[in-house]
Amino acid sequence: MKFSKIALAAALAIGGSLAATAAFAAGADLGNVEKQATNWHAIIMFAIFVGMTLGITYWAARKNKTAADFYAAGGGITGFQNGMAIAGDYMSAASFLGISALVYGSGFDGLIFSVGWLVGWPIILFLIAERLRNLGKFTFADVASYRLAQGPVRIFAATGALIVVIFYLIGQMVGAGQLIKLLFGLDYILAVVVVGALMMVYVTFGGMTATTWVQIIKACLLLGGATFIALGVMSHFGFSFEALFAKAVEVHPKHGAIMAPGSLVTNPVDAISLGLTLMFGTAGLPHILMRFFTVPNAKEARKSVFYATGFIGYFYILTFIIGFGAITLVATDPQYLDPTKAVGSLALKGGGNMPAIWLAHAIGGDIFLGFISAVAFATILAVVSGLTLAGASAISHDLYANVFARGRTTEASEVRMSKFASLGLGVIAVILGIIFEKQNVAFIVALTFSIAASATFPVLVMAMFSKSLTTKGAVIGGYIGLIGSVGCVILSKVVWVSSFGFKDPIFPYVYPTLFTMPAAFIGCWLFSIMDNSEQAKAERAQYDAMAIRSETGLGAEGAAAH
Amino acid sequence: MAQSPNVNAHAAAHEKITANPKFQELVSKRRSFAWLLSALMLGIYAGFILLIAYGKSFLGQSLSGGVTTVGFPIGVGVILSAIVLTGIYVRRANTEFDELNRQILEEAR
Numbered sequence A: 001m002k003f004s005k006i007a008l009a010a011a012l013a014i015g016g017s018l019a020a021t022a023a024f025a026a027g028a029d030l031g032n033v034e035k036q037a038t039n040w041h042a043i044i045m046f047a048i049f050v051g052m053t054l055g056i057t058y059w060a061a062r063k064n065k066t067a068a069d070f071y072a073a074g075g076g077i078t079g080f081q082n083g084m085a086i087a088g089d090y091m092s093a094a095s096f097l098g099i100s101a102l103v104y105g106s107g108f109d110g111l112i113f114s115v116g117w118l119v120g121w122p123i124i125l126f127l128i129a130e131r132l133r134n135l136g137k138f139t140f141a142d143v144a145s146y147r148l149a150q151g152p153v154r155i156f157a158a159t160g161a162l163i164v165v166i167f168y169l170i171g172q173m174v175g176a177g178q179l180i181k182l183l184f185g186l187d188y189i190l191a192v193v194v195v196g197a198l199m200m201v202y203v204t205f206g207g208m209t210a211t212t213w214v215q216i217i218k219a220c221l222l223l224g225g226a227t228f229i230a231l232g233v234m235s236h237f238g239f240s241f242e243a244l245f246a247k248a249v250e251v252h253p254k255h256g257a258i259m260a261p262g263s264l265v266t267n268p269v270d271a272i273s274l275g276l277t278l279m280f281g282t283a284g285l286p287h288i289l290m291r292f293f294t295v296p297n298a299k300e301a302r303k304s305v306f307y308a309t310g311f312i313g314y315f316y317i318l319t320f321i322i323g324f325g326a327i328t329l330v331a332t333d334p335q336y337l338d339p340t341k342a343v344g345s346l347a348l349k350g351g352g353n354m355p356a357i358w359l360a361h362a363i364g365g366d367i368f369l370g371f372i373s374a375v376a377f378a379t380i381l382a383v384v385s386g387l388t389l390a391g392a393s394a395i396s397h398d399l400y401a402n403v404f405a406r407g408r409t410t411e412a413s414e415v416r417m418s419k420f421a422s423l424g425l426g427v428i429a430v431i432l433g434i435i436f437e438k439q440n441v442a443f444i445v446a447l448t449f450s451i452a453a454s455a456t457f458p459v460l461v462m463a464m465f466s467k468s469l470t471t472k473g474a475v476i477g478g479y480i481g482l483i484g485s486v487g488c489v490i491l492s493k494v495v496w497v498s499s500f501g502f503k504d505p506i507f508p509y510v511y512p513t514l515f516t517m518p519a520a521f522i523g524c525w526l527f528s529i530m531d532n533s534e535q536a537k538a539e540r541a542q543y544d545a546m547a548i549r550s551e552t553g554l555g556a557e558g559a560a561a562h
Numbered sequence B: 001m002a003q004s005p006n007v008n009a010h011a012a013a014h015e016k017i018t019a020n021p022k023f024q025e026l027v028s029k030r031r032s033f034a035w036l037l038s039a040l041m042l043g044i045y046a047g048f049i050l051l052i053a054y055g056k057s058f059l060g061q062s063l064s065g066g067v068t069t070v071g072f073p074i075g076v077g078v079i080l081s082a083i084v085l086t087g088i089y090v091r092r093a094n095t096e097f098d099e100l101n102r103q104i105l106e107e108a109r
Helices: A002-013 A018-026 A030-063 A067-075 A079-090 A093-106 A109-118 A120-135 A140-144 A150-184 A188-236 A241-251 A255-259 A268-282 A286-293 A298-329 A355-404 A411-438 A443-465 A471-491 A493-497 A513-529 A534-541 A543-552 B011-019 B021-054 B071-107
Strands: none
Touching: A030 A150, A030 A188, A030 A355, A067 A188, A067 A286, A067 A355, A067 A411, A079 A188, A079 A286, A079 A298, A079 A355, A093 A109, A093 A150, A093 A298, A093 A355, A109 A120, A109 A268, A109 A298, A109 B021, A109 B071, A120 A140, A120 A268, A120 A286, A120 A298, A120 A443, A120 A543, A120 B021, A120 B071, A140 A150, A140 A286, A140 A355, A140 A443, A150 A188, A150 A286, A150 A355, A150 A411, A150 A443, A150 A471, A188 A298, A188 A355, A188 A411, A241 A255, A241 A298, A268 A443, A268 A513, A268 B021, A286 A298, A286 A355, A286 A443, A298 A355, A298 B071, A355 A411, A443 A471, A443 A493, A443 A513, A471 A493, A471 A513, A471 A534, A534 A543, A543 B011, A543 B021, A543 B071, B011 B071, B021 B071
């Protein structure tokens, strides 16, 4: 076992060399085959994925010449491809394993999260997507600062983006470490280092082109795998939902209660605040917004949201079937149950996130379990790469090129800075991933989505739609949302009680967005209309010209080239 | 104040576009359509959340005598409505609005 870990570390460290893994697989201890076989399937399939993605990275690196290539894949991604990549960003390991586990544990309640995460997409399409594409170049700060003072607005935008990126990265890293222990039987630290190293290779060499294709491949594999599981479940029940539900109600300890909303949402304020957070948070995530600059024009930007919404909606319906499938096929099978827990407790070997994984085994045996495990791990890798690129561009394009160098820099030095930033973020993510191993990370979704919904989204929308917005209004309103959401999350139960150990939370709700998002909008508006400086007048005078570009795409970046 | 150089570019075209009634038509049509669909989506979602908070027993009713409850088609319906609404918008924007947009840019040359 010790030897196997070392050999594996070596195989993964050299980038998943197939020869090394295969050679080792051939030498695996036959006496242990029953127990180890699943691990090897997973590891070999993951190695194949890594091999493919490194090939893509090599191809992308040879194509990458300009800053537009690095940040935005040269604007050459189609709407369909971008929709797939966006869906990939969204279908994280957390949503695949987490939502199916939520459905497994409480049935209907799992749907509440899925729905909230999905309904943000139409709003992004109707209000943001095409304007973002028409106004921006590489980052959403391009749009927020379009007619405002570059320095303060970009510093605000980059601060929000970096907080979101770093905490999101921590969540993904901790997830990677836990998953590798569970699925591959390897060490936590190894996972964090492997993910960090591969992600740095994808991003620094392949830029957005590689990051996008890694995400597209992963999205195809995940959708394909989830479809197979769901079909397996449905065929088991003669494609009758009624039969599936009837069996689930019969065997689940909560019985009929899984068919109706339960305890997940009890307080309407929390319910609405959660809804707003999920809905508008999506519209403010830097790695998602950045994807709109990879398509050639507004038409493709719109199409990408349509495809993304379709794929994500389909995926959530699949996770729902998978959750119910796990109740019926996994919870009833003693080989998957945790023998140390009470009978009927639903507790699975490996813990709470395992329903989808064990269901894959119940449907497709060892090889398919290996496939799904590899895909779940690949998912983290792909999401982490997109996040890192978004964080790196906030550092290089916003802070370095447009604030520090005030636009007087070359494309080459900006891209070089971005690569350094990617490496730096990679190292930070690995270190924080290790530090947070034993920490409670449940606050991360609340924190990142609240910042995105309460700081980024309001400023972006005001910049696009409000003529009265000035630098002062955008910055004050933005920081109200940013500081307010960070502060409220810290004072809420998930951090104040769970992490700090105080008895009662100071902020009584989990999600602050219901309060902080309106506060940010009001702050933007109020401090803008109170601003009558010469600068404010000049900024308002630019609105009409900006509106022409935002509405018609006249002068939009890259539009002429395609 | 560092300004994006694009703001003042295309000055002549800007004047023509501002004066073109088609531009006003495009902006007002597209905005009202986008806000209408946004309001619809928000309304559907808010209705769903309020049902979860206040209408648990309604969502938990049996759909047609079996174990399947009213909540399931409603939840899946919300998911499908998101896909359908984006489809409706993309269809109109990529045909009618883009054609109007093309004419505006053509006439501004």
